[in-house]
Amino acid sequence: MFRTPQLVNTQCRHALSRSTLPRRVLTVPPVLARTRTYKAGKSGGRGRPSSSRSTRPFDPYPTAHQPRHHDLEHDSSNKLRLSSSNVAEYLEQNVSDWYSKSGAKTVERLLRFGVSKDAARPLLKVFRKHLEAGDVFRDLAYGDDHLARMARDLSSGNRTTMDRYCTKILYEWASHPQGQQALEATIPHEVISRMQTLFHAADLSRVSWQYTPARMSPPRKFIMHVGPTNSGKTHNALRALAAAERGIYAGPLRLLAHEIYDRLNKGQIVPLGMDPSPEAEPDSQTGFDLGEDAETGKKQVAVTKTGNAKFVRLCNMVTGEEQKIVSPDATLLSCTVEMTPLRTYWDVAVIDEIQLIADKQRGGAWTGAVLGLNAREIHLCGEESAIPLIEAIVRDLGDTLEVHHYKRLTPLVVAEKSLEGDLGKVQAGDCVVAFSRSGLFGLKHSIEKATKMRCALAYGRLPPEIRSEQAALFNDPRSDYRVLVGSDAVGMGLNLKIKRVVFESVAKWDGVGMRLLSASQIKQIAGRAGRFGLHDSDAAGVVTTLHGPDLQVVRKALAASFEPLHLARLNMTMETVTPVVHALPFDAKGSTIGEVFLYVSKMLPVFQFQDVDELTEAMKTIDSFTDCLTLEHRLLVQNSPCPWRDNYAVDGARSLLEIYREKLQVRVEEVLHRGRLLSKLNRALVLMQSPGRSPDNMTVVQLLSTLETVHKVLDLYLWFSYRLTLAFPDQKNAFKLRRLTELVMDWCLEVMHQTRLGARDAAAEARKAVMGRRPQQEDEDGLEATKVSMNPVYQENYHDPNGTFVSSALLCCQLNRICSQARGISTSLGEVSSSLPFTVILGCLHFFARLSRVVQVRATERRASLLRTTSSPSAYAHRPSPTVLTLG
Structure with a gap:
């Protein structure tokens, strides 16, 4: 199922709506979100697109590309400009606006953080009063570096940023002696004490x-x-x-x-x-x-x-x-x-x-x-x-x-003209860059049709092994691959003999809307042209665009100096999460933990917490498995390489966790079967090997998308297999399945080319070409199993997997069943009668169920501590190395 028509439609027009934020600022300019303007089609005016405007149908194989127009807001006179000297004044004069427009959401957040319902509103009122009077900033006495960080963030004019800083200041002020004294006149001491506990638990000012x-x-x-x-x-x-x-x-x-x-x-x-x-x-x-x-x-x-x-x-x-x-x-x-x-x-x-x-x-x-x-x-x-x-x-x-x-060893120049929308001007050695997965396939088809040259393909969702193979085909002068079509994935980790980079677009979907690429992103991609040592020593790299209006954007980006980075990201770790969990209510969800780091945690001005939106997507799944995952396991799942915005990959992750909850031992084929992926992989293998009518391009593209998800799920299984060895024992089989998945994906890319050439049996021709590039080997030939002994170099957290852990795992499994049976019996007895004997029995069984659950959790936590390998290669050295299947 394609979910990209809106993306492609937006990418063709680059329409971004103008948005404004509250204007209640007394001594500083109005708060405005800086956005690009929309250029109407026929009227040429600015503003939002007309509702009568018809939407172009999605065409996966476009034959012509419409020019793009990028009108940038150069007039920043209305942009909010704050300095460290007027941050306090700005917040003092806008706290009432924050209270009136964000107060309801803030109250809900405070309730999740453990503030009682009766105290939430009075707490905000007292804070607003003292902030407006200047007491808060006088008590906290922020340094210039913290004020400069606040000024930079608040200058974005984002209401969420305002909410975040007001909540942070509230918790810090409540933990300050002067703030505590001011609040105690109205707010119960228990509420203030809980706020102080959470603030100190989430304090990352000394994270190093x-x-x-x-x-x-x-x-x-x-x-x-x-x-x-x-x-x-x-x-x-x-x-x-x-x-x-x-x-x-x-x-x-x-x-x-x-x-x-x-x-x-x-x-x-x-x-x-x-x-x-x-x-x-x-x-x-x-x-x-x-x-x-x-x-x-x-x-x-x-x-x-x-x-x-x-x-x-x-x-x-x-x-x-x-x-x-x-x-x-x-x-x-x-x-x-x-x-x-x-x-x-x-x-x-x-x-x-x-x-x-x-x-x-x-x-x-x-x-x-x-x-x-x-x-x-x-x-x-x-x-x-x-x-x-x-x-x-x-x-x-x-x-x-x-x-x-270091300076660039070969010159990088911007072409005088774009390709003027004509894909027939694409030359051998070009890399055409686009940022829509479906658009890449259409671009590949159009270029091959217009130039009769074959295109290699490289984009982010392709497995790294396939991207590397496609790059090798593009570099090989003996192959018929003359052009590379790729996304920003070409900017890192690939060896590419690119003579010229052609930007099909200079905007990219960021999850909310289309945004222009940053100067750093444009430089990273454009710099792949004319790489030193891959062409003649005096060959310059050339950069151009498919459409004329984009060329000026690229020229300005390459001429601009690098914009300095201001923030280093911090992720959740066991050391930072554990005290926060203890300070929150017992039923707090995982997403609430992320909110604490964003709205409460104090950090040095150079640090910022990881993206909470991505974290929230992960926690939606993880929170439904808190009955079988310890805190450390939940953090393990959250840090796993699962694309949490990919619904199909998330279904695979849920299947994996469901099997783990039910059986405590997860088989890879069962994960794929429950996630409705195993049958699709089998059908793909059968389709690859069967004679007869070849699939059409749309079917192949859809099949390739499914195989990308299969590969993600297999990577996820392998990731867990190195951390929870007994629970995920099918490592060898997972490597084999991943190898087969990569083989079929390579075949899918080849089928599209053979279909364009009009081959009588495109599937068979593609199979012949792929097997020639990747000859199959016997299982034992592809193994890299090296048995290792005790390694004196690494001595961290090693535990014999054949030791006491086995009994702990079996105990967990048995107690899980006993606990379930006890809960079922107690429920049945409660429904039968409320007489004294049954009540006594009921209480005993409830106690037994709770006791068995405690023992189960303790055993699981012990298992997690024994298999803590995320930061220790010592345990890797003491285990048999995995079975790695490679294709020659």
Whole structure:
């Protein structure tokens, strides 16, 4: 089922409505949300689109593209401008407006936080009175850095921001002696005490001290390598890693972690301080920004095409869904940033794409790595926009920072003209970028029809392995893939021989509406053009657009300096969540916990909590399983790689949790079956192997969407299999199913091409082409099972999976059944009679049911503590490595 017509329709017009916020400001300009204006079709006027305007039908294969118009609001005279000096005055003069328009929602939130119903309204009235009188800001005496942060956030003119800050100030003031004294005249002491307890439980102003090993170690040395794409900023960092006695690489993608793992074990990375052999050739086929190492004749080679025995370093790999332990004695580790072990000491650490520290969903993992990595030397690679933020964090930690700037090695120029909407002008070596999944398929079809050149495809929902294969086909001069059609996924982790980047659109759906890409996003994508070492040494990268009006947006973005990042994201951890849960009412939902961090928690000005909207979507599912999930398990599920906005993937996650609740042991095929995905995967396999009529393109696109969801669910199962080993024992089978899913997805992409060519049997031709690229192997040939013994390097939280845990798991299972039976018996007895003997029996059974439930929860918590592996690679080293099925 496609849910994209509105997206495509909006993407064609870029219509954004103008919105305003309350204007009750006495001494500062009115509060206005800065938006782009809408340009009416025939009238040319501004404002909202007319209701009589007809909606264009969704065409998955458009033959023509309408030009886009981007009118930006350059006049910012009406934009609210606040400074640290007038924040207090602004809040004092607008607190009544907040009380009248947001008071009802605030009262509901206070009730969820544990404030009694009778005290909520009087509490807000007293707070409003003292805030208007200037007492609150005088008592709290905020510093300039906090006031500057408030001024920046409140200048957005967002009513939610106003509500958030007023609630934060209320809780902090209630916890201040002067505020407590002022409130006690009207508000019961119990209410104030509960508010103070919650405020102190959620206080994150000293969050860095949660990382004890790093705080107890000598000051760390941070080295930043910053520059635009194709500047060689990771060159020295990787060489320092290869030369380290104990080192770790933490990156954003599983593919990048695998490449580092593979190259270190093959001896292809030249350690710092050593020179490659004179005949060594640099390898430009890498997803990293290595710059000068790719130029032939240079002695600064970082990655060679062939390995050297002198440079071989044993390196293990740990990602959320895959782990490869080549040796228990390996002192190097390559991982995704979420899997970074923070209690192990390292000589050198490399954190890639550091600008993602500000990402709303994943940024907390980068923040945790910067705050908690226990390493002598930490290399940070990324954009220069992260420099001020890292400087502020490092200064507060007492560490040292050294910044190295890199310039682009090949020029990047903006074309004088766009393609003027003519896809026939697309050339070999072009990468055409769009931001709608359905639009990508239509664009691919239109380009192939107009140019007779074949297009590779790369977008975010495709598994990383498929994206990598598509990139390899595009790079291979022997293949017939001449053009790449992709989303912003091409901007990271893919090695691409792109000569020219063509933006089909410069706006992207952000979940609420269409928004222009930021200058940083445009630079990241455009920088893939003309990569050094992949073309002629003097070849410049070219950037253009499909439509004329977009070209000016790209030109301005590339000319603009990087906008500095202001906020590093914080995620929920057990250390931060546990005291908040204890301070909230016993029946508080998971989404309420997220609200506490957003509306109560005090943080340093450089930190911000993760995206609560995404968290709320996750908690909608998790809250229905609180009867079988401990707090730590709930946090585990919340941090799992489930796309919580994808309804089909969420159905798969619910099926997984339902089976876990019922049986405490989850089989992967049962998860797919209950989620109505196994039959679809089987039908896809049958369709791939069956002779006869080939499916049409629309059927293939829909099938591909289903397979994307299957792959997500399999990744989710594998993620749990490394953390709850006994509960998710089908790891080997899950790898096999994921391998088959990737095979069918590759076949789907090939079928669309064969259908366009008019092949008599497109399915058979596609099957032949795919099997030629990915020959099947016997099961044992694809295994990477390495039995490992006790690893002296990693000694954190290891527990023998064949030890006492088995009895704990069985006890949980038995007590679960006993508890259910006891509840059923007690309910039946209560319905039979209320006489004294039955009442006594009823009370005894209720007591037994509660006791068994307590023992069950304790056993489950014990199991969780024994299998805590999210930040410890030690347990990985002591377990048999997974069965990884690879296609040749």
